Amino acid sequence: MLEPAVVQGVLHEALRHGGDLAEIFVEDRRSTTVRLDDGRIEELTSGRDRGAGIRVVVGDTTGFAHTAALDPAGLLAAAEAAGAAARQGGGGTRVATLERRVVTPGAVRIQPEDVSKAAKVELLSRADEAARSAGDAIRQVSAGYGDTRRRILVANSDGLFAEDDQVRTRLVVSCVALGDTGMQTGFEAAAATVGWELFDEHPAEEIARLAAERALRKLAARPAPSGSLPVVIGPGSGGVLFHEACGHGLEADLVGKGASVFRDRVGQRVASPGVTLVDDGTIGGEWGTAAIDDEGHPAGSNVLIDDGVLTDYMYDLLRSRQEGRASSGNGRRQSYKHLPMVRMTNTFLLGGREDPAAIVAGTDHGVYVARLGGGQVNTATGDFVFGMAESYLIEDGQITEPLREGNLIGNGPEVLRAIDAVGDDFAMGVGGGTCGKDGQSVPVGVGQPTLRVAAMTIGGTAA
Amino acid sequence: MTASPVSAEVDRASDPEVLLGLADRIVSWARDGEEVEAFVARSQRTSVVAYDGGIESLSQATSAGIGVRVVVDGRQGFAYAGSLDPEVLAETLAEARDNVAFATADEANGLADPDGVPAPELDVHRADLASVPTDRKVALALELERRVRAGDPRIRGTRNASYGDSIGTGAIVSSRGIRAVGSSTTSYVAVLALAGDGDETQTGGGVSVGRHPDELDLDEAALDAVTRATRMLGARQAPTQRLTVVLEPEITAAFLGIIGATLSGESVLKGRSLFANRVGETVAAPLLTLVDDPTNPATLAADPFDGEGLASRRNVLFEGGVLQRFLYDTWSARKAGTTSTASAVRGYSSTPGVGARALAVVPGSLDQPALLASIGDGLLVQGVTGLHSGVNPVSGDFSVGAEGVMIRGGEPAEPVREITIASSLQRMLLDIVAVGGDLEWLPGGTGSVSLAIRDVSLSGS
Numbered sequence: 065m066l067e068p069a070v071v072q073g074v075l076h077e078a079l080r081h082g083g084d085l086a087e088i089f090v091e092d093r094r095s096t097t098v099r100l101d102d103g104r105i106e107e108l109t110s111g112r113d114r115g116a117g118i119r120v121v122v123g124d125t126t127g128f129a130h131t132a133a134l135d136p137a138g139l140l141a142a143a144e145a146a147g148a149a150a151r152q153g154g155g156g157t158r159v160a161t162l163e164r165r166v167v168t169p170g171a172v173r174i175q176p177e178d179v180s181k182a183a184k185v186e187l188l189s190r191a192d193e194a195a196r197s198a199g200d201a202i203r204q205v206s207a208g209y210g211d212t213r214r215r216i217l218v219a220n221s222d223g224l225f226a227e228d229d230q231v232r233t234r235l236v237v238s239c240v241a242l243g244d245t246g247m248q249t250g251f252e253a254a255a256a257t258v259g260w261e262l263f264d265e266h267p268a269e270e271i272a273r274l275a276a277e278r279a280l281r282k283l284a285a286r287p288a289p290s291g292s293l294p295v296v297i298g299p300g301s302g303g304v305l306f307h308e309a310c311g312h313g314l315e316a317d318l319v320g321k322g323a324s325v326f327r328d329r330v331g332q333r334v335a336s337p338g339v340t341l342v343d344d345g346t347i348g349g350e351w352g353t354a355a356i357d358d359e360g361h362p363a364g365s366n367v368l369i370d371d372g373v374l375t376d377y378m379y380d381l382l383r384s385r386q387e388g389r390a391s392s393g394n395g396r397r398q399s400y401k402h403l404p405m406v407r408m409t410n411t412f413l414l415g416g417r418e419d420p421a422a423i424v425a426g427t428d429h430g431v432y433v434a435r436l437g438g439g440q441v442n443t444a445t446g447d448f449v450f451g452m453a454e455s456y457l458i459e460d461g462q463i464t465e466p467l468r469e470g471n472l473i474g475n476g477p478e479v480l481r482a483i484d485a486v487g488d489d490f491a492m493g494v495g496g497g498t499c500g501k502d503g504q505s506v507p508v509g510v511g512q513p514t515l516r517v518a519a520m521t522i523g524g525t526a527a
Numbered sequence: 528m529t530a531s532p533v534s535a536e537v538d539r540a541s542d543p544e545v546l547l548g549l550a551d552r553i554v555s556w557a558r559d560g561e562e563v564e565a566f567v568a569r570s571q572r573t574s575v576v577a578y579d580g581g582i583e584s585l586s587q588a589t590s591a592g593i594g595v596r597v598v599v600d601g602r603q604g605f606a607y608a609g610s611l612d613p614e615v616l617a618e619t620l621a622e623a624r625d626n627v628a629f630a631t632a633d634e635a636n637g638l639a640d641p642d643g644v645p646a647p648e649l650d651v652h653r654a655d656l657a658s659v660p661t662d663r664k665v666a667l668a669l670e671l672e673r674r675v676r677a678g679d680p681r682i683r684g685t686r687n688a689s690y691g692d693s694i695g696t697g698a699i700v701s702s703r704g705i706r707a708v709g710s711s712t713t714s715y716v717a718v719l720a721l722a723g724d725g726d727e728t729q730t731g732g733g734v735s736v737g738r739h740p741d742e743l744d745l746d747e748a749a750l751d752a753v754t755r756a757t758r759m760l761g762a763r764q765a766p767t768q769r770l771t772v773v774l775e776p777e778i779t780a781a782f783l784g785i786i787g788a789t790l791s792g793e794s795v796l797k798g799r800s801l802f803a804n805r806v807g808e809t810v811a812a813p814l815l816t817l818v819d820d821p822t823n824p825a826t827l828a829a830d831p832f833d834g835e836g837l838a839s840r841r842n843v844l845f846e847g848g849v850l851q852r853f854l855y856d857t858w859s860a861r862k863a864g865t866t867s868t869a870s871a872v873r874g875y876s877s878t879p880g881v882g883a884r885a886l887a888v889v890p891g892s893l894d895q896p897a898l899l900a901s902i903g904d905g906l907l908v909q910g911v912t913g914l915h916s917g918v919n920p921v922s923g924d925f926s927v928g929a930e931g932v933m934i935r936g937g938e939p940a941e942p943v944r945e946i947t948i949a950s951s952l953q954r955m956l957l958d959i960v961a962v963g964g965d966l967e968w969l970p971g972g973t974g975s976v977s978l979a980i981r982d983v984s985l986s987g988s
Contacts, residue, residue, distance in 0.1 A: 105629060115609065125584070126585070246922055290947070439913060444728040444730045
């Protein structure tokens with residue numbers, strides 16, 4: 065993307081007024097999106113964003129500037145701006161000789177850019193047809209296809225020079241069904257850090273059928289109960305529970321600011337025995353996977369909670385420098401226009417030993433959540449919510465009637481201690497998630513086996 | 528610390544005329560039988576984050592980009608690029624042209640036709656924001672953090688005590704005769720306070736917005752954050768019950784945003800609106816009058832033009848609880864056999880979509896304390912979570928996480944957390960029992976008030 069000699073000069077300029085660290089992040093991102101709605105291909109969009117973000121760190125202060133001009137004049141102007149913004153005396157840091165880090169980008173069998181636009185349009189038409197054929201009650205289908213190719217270069221004054229090539233492909237289908245009780249919606253998605261081969265494993269028709277069936281099932285749904293009940297959460301996308309319940313609270317930037325309930329808890333029991341939580345950006349193809357993070361550090365596989373005991377937090381470059389340790393490979397950013405911060409990659413709870421069917425059978429009266437929607441957490445209090453996109457009543461150990469949408473609410477540390485059964489059916493969620501923090505969105509993966517929380521508050525509308 | 532003013536990027540195109548000129552150039556390349564629209568935007572932003580008496584980060588940068596739409600025989604193609612480089616303009620047009628062939632033909636597709644509505648003159652650009660020294664911006668962030676920390680002995684610190692501003696210009700030109708340009712400035716301070724007692728930490732936010740640092744009220748932002756964080760200390764789960772809730776203006780605004788989306792002509796056409804076929808009917812309590820008014824210079828969303836270059840206008844959505852109209856952009860208006868309400872919203876990286884642009888409630892007469900006194904008993908909601916997962920805008924059902932303080936004898940009482948509140952949007956609108964007079968203009972551009980709603984389900988212990 066840029067020659068090491070050019071990069072070296074830019075870093076040198078950034079440190080001209082002093083500073084402890086200078087870094088350049090260059091990004092060239094091309095995307096294609098296609099949107100189908102109401103049986104029509106509304107549009108096909110091609111996008112290109114390219115630029116560089118430069119930061120200079122002096123003590124606890126960071127100066128940052130970005131530019132879309134990748135010519136030497138544009139880069140040097142941004143370097144000067146970032147350096148001036150952080151000017152605080154200090155300094156004397158010299159730019160080390162840049163050494164190219166060996167990076168093996170994720171395997172992509174079929175580059176989406178080599179697939180015709182017509183094939184992408186046809187994929188959505190097939191999804192539309194499959195969803196509509198799932199039942200007469202399906203009244204509306206919308207579907208979206210997106211692929212991005214994101215090439216990045218990261219270099220810093222410590223001598224780091226690393227490049228990566230990240231390809232992501234995604235299909236989402238959303239259906240509206242109309243019945244006696246009004247309209248209900250169903251949603252399904254497939255998303256991975258792979259190319260067009262995504263659809264070998266997840267055919268568009270299957271994604272569409274799942275979305276349609278979810279909407280149809282909800283037509284018969286009754287209002288969710290309200291109050292405290294045992295909750296069994298199915299495998300896969302249920303992992304968003306941990307993303308919210310404790311993932312964010314284990315991000316070192318929030319911990320460092322006293323904005324996490326998990327501060328000063330390393331080495332302590334924070335969850336039931338049998339609960340092992342991992343953040344792993346190295347798993348081939350997963351939505352939150354990349355060879356390097358957005359600070360050039362290799363993605364890591366980090367055990368955060370081991371058999372119920374908190375083992376470590378997640379770190380980016382700044383937080384790890386402050387604490388004199390290594391980054392855990394969790395420094396991520398939305399684009400070259402953003403400063404990196406501590407972010408999750410793929411966060412999941414490892415499988416246990418119990419038979420998932422026995423977990424349900426052992427639940428007298430409760431709720432079974434087959435599919436979770438999005439969630440949100442206040443890391444300072446640990447209170448979180450997430451939506452039940454598909455859920456059922458459990459009566460006498462049997463999954464019975466479907467429930468309408470509602471939120472579950474809980475407190476992270478309390479829920480971790482209230483997990484009383486962990487199944488042996490671990491799975492990653494296939495839909496891919498988007499995690500937002502301080503205005504920045506990044507792709508993340510989640511996963512978990514079937515598990516039960518002894519009691520959670522269900523925010524339904526039933527009296 | 529000291530910081531010097533910096534020029535983040537060579538200032539290549541700050542003049543609105545320059546942006547118009549770039550858009551003109553793209554449109555001049557339109558071929559016979561082709562409609563072409565170019566949207567060109569540029570913004571300069573500064574943001575400062577203070578932490579622990581120092582500056583955590585200072586960012587200064589310029590962003591610019593173009594979005595090009597091409598329509599041929601009812602087929603639309605689009606492409607965008609985050610750059611204004613000369614070679615990028617032609618590439619982006621070529622890419623948009625290439626995409627035309629893949630879209631489904633729709634006779635309602637097409638660019639906006641000038642409709643003769645005069646654009647409002649809006650005083651939304653403070654030219655001297657560009658010359659405010661960076662030192663002053665840094666000082667504002669530091670001062671905000673200092674005031675929050677000094678606000679109460681139980682304040683332990685802050686997250687994201689920040690100052691930010693932007694100078695933005697957007698130009699739209701089309702081969703159908705649209706030619707519009709507008710510039711505006713915004714300036715804000717925002718803070719999240721952390722209050723502590725023993726092992727417990729609670730948070731509360733405060734914000735002040737304007738178009739220039741002179742228009743900001745640091746004390747108000749600091750006081751809001753301190754009050755909200757400290758009054759939550761000791762919060763517990765409340766028992767499950769039905770009760771009256773009072774939404775603080777920020778929370779009202781979040782719900783209004785969802786209701787605004789259900790009033791888009793596109794939702795109605797696609798059979799996804801709760802309010803389809805209900806124009807002229809009473810859908811809300813008579814107390815509620817809701818407008819979408821980007822011509823009011825008080826809102827940060829004020830803009831003389833919409834995303835298709837039509838002059839902005841004041842659209843009344845609910846008048847005395849009666850549904851007046853839906854919102855339309857050009858496509859949805861043609862589809863519905865009506866005219867655009869100038870409700871197209873967009874950035875350079877997306878095609879125009881229809882949406883509310885600057886929602887505002889016509890305020891009542893009671894300030895918040897008087898409103899609480901009139902309610903007697905209930906829950907004052909200061910925070911909600913899970914709006915994106917817990918509200919179904921198609922069915923109208925919602926269930927969201929909430930925190931706030933109980934209202935007892937008309938006064939704020941003990942704090943509660945880890946509860947959900949649930950109802951449906953349809954019922955909530957009809958169940959409004961009081962509209963506050965405490966109109967507040969929020970960062971997102973909404974003019975909002977405290978709103979009291981009866982018979983809401985609270986789930987808790």
